Amino acid sequence: MHDGMGEKYQVKGPWNDQNVVNMGQKECTCRKWGLTRIPCKYAIATLNEMADSAENVGELSTYVHKVYWIDKWKEMYSFKVEPIKGRVMWPNRDYPTTLVPPPHNKVIGRPKKKRRITTEEMIEIQQCMSQENSQIQNES
Ligand SMILES: [Zn+2]
Secondary structure, eight states, rough: OSSSSSSEEEEEEESSSSEEEETTTTTESSSHHHSSSSOHHHHHHHHHHHHHOOOOOGGGGGGGGGGGSSSHHHHTSSOOOOOOOOOGGSSSOOSOOOOOOOOOOOOOSSSOOSOOOHHHHHHHHHHHHHHHHHHHHHHH
């Protein structure tokens, strides 16, 4: 199903699962496309549907985020990695190398198990008890 705006598609799955694919935003209500930036099965189904109804879907790779493209990978590794000398040859620094944990306050005695009753709860309990008492008085 198509909303006519050329953006949103309602896609039904085999177990009555139904998702909304937004082709413009490159998102789907199953959230996979938005999270991974790789089209989910509903988006793929939408692309097939679009192609079947003679819509121009263009290059399929454009639906996958650029970080997955080979060009980006090549760009990442285009920089030269300088070789470095070994750790023993690194200059010494007088910063502390061991991190000490923050001071810990030891609480003496067993921790309290029972939670304190709030004043609202206390009022409620008192009201319940007074209602019960009046009921008993009415019965007698
Ligand atoms: Zn999806």
